Amino acid sequence: MAEETLTTAQSHGHGHGEHPPHLAHHFESPGQQFDACKFGMWIFLCTEVLMFSGLFCAYAVYRANHPEIFLYAHKYLDTNLGAINTAVLICSSFTMAWAVRAAQKGQQGLLIGLLALTLLGGFGFLGIKYIEYEHKFHKGLLPGAQYNPTVTPGDHGNGDKHAEMGDHELITSEHDAGNAHTAPPGAAPARHDEEPAVAPTGVKPTEQTGLEKTTLPQAAPPPAGRSMEHDHAHEHGMTGRPNNVHLFFGIYFAMTGLHGIHVLAGMAFIAWVLKRSIAGEFGPEYFTPVDLVGLYWHLVDLIWIFLFPLLYLIH
């Protein structure tokens, strides 16, 4: 309230006579204001990209140091759901771009419809993401200490056996692909609990990942890396599973979780713009918020387009 009165006081005190209704007092023209807002939005998007870049960087480091984890663990993800989500987001980006166009041309009905469709796309994406998350939560496919899988890779909870399972000798050679869809629940957790306190022989994830692996930029280990064939297979009588698979889920949940929060924020912005466009606030003279929200939504879409192949489509 006080803010409102202040802004009006400012624009009155300014004394330049007639203002376009949306022009703030410190800008000379609507064009200057639009440019400033758009430039500011681009800078904000830069900060978003850099924020995600930290996660992409962590992804790159772990993928380079432990390719076997990524090869093994990505099969827990459902490529079909990921692909559908990618399509949903791209469609919603399209409707968003069209909505900006509609706002610029003053097509009120079209603008409202397209924004509603975009919002629907956001809900669709989050809905599918919820199905994926829920499956992982139930099956113990969680990051770090909570990792406690009760399924084998490739089992997405619906009994389908996905084509990509056969592509890799990695798992199928060692698991009985025919009937091991649900591994005995007791076996897997037992192995994990012992992992932090690995016997002093061989690879010790405890210390060595911290020191040695960053110290020496070793030549990339062979795809089915050392830790898989080593001690663990013998010690625990388990085969085929690399060490520290939970790291993949740490990165997966961090990246998709942060992205999901951004989708939520984007949907809130779209809802806000939708409300304002129902009130008829936008037209050819003033469409800045629609434009800026559009930019943000495209960024959210773009980040997912990188996340999808990086997490789901590993070969």
Next chain:
Amino acid sequence: MTTISSSYDPVPELAHGNNYLTHTRGVLSWLFTLDHKRIGVMYLVGILGSFFLGGVFAVLVRTELLFQGEQVLTDDQYNQMFTLHGAVMTFLVIIPGIPAALGNFVLPIMLGAKDVAFPRLNLASFYLWTLGAIFFLAVLASGGLDTGWTFYTPYSIETNTAVIGATAGAFILGFSSILTGMNFIVSIHQLRPPGMTWFKMPLFLWALYATAIIQVLATPVLAITLLLLIAERTFQVGIFDPKLGGDPVLYQHFFWFYSHPAVYIMILPAMGVISELVSVFSRKHIFGYRFIAYSSIAIALFGFLVWGHHMFTSGQSNMMNMIFSALTFSVSIPSAIKVFNWLATMYKGSISLATPMCYALIFIFLFGIGGLTGLFLTTLATDIQLHDTYFVVAHFHYVMMGGTMIAFFGALHYWWPKMTGRMYSEMWGRLAAFLVFVGFNTTFFPQFVAGSQGMPRRYADYKEMYAGYHFVSSIGSYIMAVAFVIMACYLLHSLFRGRKAPANPWGANTLEWHCSSPPPHQNFDEQPAVGDCYDYSGLEYDTATDSYVPKSRTAVTT
């Protein structure tokens, strides 16, 4: 000058008696203000309060180290005190100090604009800062923090202290910093009035621009790092936790990718301030304008490439160490360009030792020492010996405190008349500056010696051989504390009893001195003409008002 400053001599400078302080009244008009000047003043109050808090922690730390054995703090309390000292001073004081408080106040006026580009975001940035500060206070109340301000893993995952509260606070402060940076970049790009070209901008604005670039590009990386650390503590994600196969050195990389550029967030605005002060108080055009402007940008860019020099002993490969070492050496080139240009500006200038200039000279001296000792730490062989010793502590205090905070106080004294409309006592001002200088060197110079002899940082106790250095150092910190108390007294005194400030007490020619003191709500009654802001030939001293007036106007005013 001292005789005049003590006399009470109101100047009928304000044409209409309406300035930004009196424009509207009441607490709410401040809390909901969108005026960059008021937001700057609110920032200033908050930052000075935080400086006081951080200073109390520092004095406690030094008191504990006054003698061997336990004095006033237990070992755990000592860990918390130096951690909170570091965290409060870094995140709450030095990083926002010059840009958010003083920069907010003067940037639009220097530019000739009415406000920053996004006034609402500016206010939001201030409230985010406040929220972050509240988080830090809550940490203090809820058992403190003992990780050091760097939150290094794996200790930060294991300790029982309030890491989540502190990192959440730092995350929020980072947002505040990003919003300020965005605002400044857009303002400088979009709000320059006709005639204000890039190379007519005062160098302080170039420095703020370079700072803003770092704020916008580096802070998000800190944000994600702190989020991951919070996730690590809450959900045991494992990315930084060696127990779960994670990589704690990756945390250090992430942290320093922000926090090294962050030291340039701290020092660049300080350098911008010095560029202004040196020229104004030497009554001489700044030497090498373009070199100083470009060197700000160069420092900003180099700053992104040197983070690894914090990790020479963390187990990077030798190749990386050598690359980071070489890149770090190269940062000294743009820094030295600035110092030599300041010296060349003073050469044959008509130097007046007003309080702000005293701070500028102190800055150049201390920054010189701080910068040159940095070279010892950049050199791989000597760094192995000096890493994590008091040598490092002394080095970064010479740069952060002797550089940034000294420049902050120079800037505060320089713009104080413009912000408050009052003059402070020059005599007391210079005395406080002298005491700060003496106290600072007494505190930190012995630490170089102690550090080079092996005194490790962050230890609550020490061997007999270091006792002398620690004693002298603690005495120095008390001298500084006295100096700051004196400063607080005469500045507060000036608010109520100070002489009314004229529009241009120093004879500067940047645009903020073309409007009244304090400035009107809209900054300018009429749009000022943009000229060369370092050309002082158009100004002359007016004895009646003890200030500088345009030559053409002399006949009218007297």
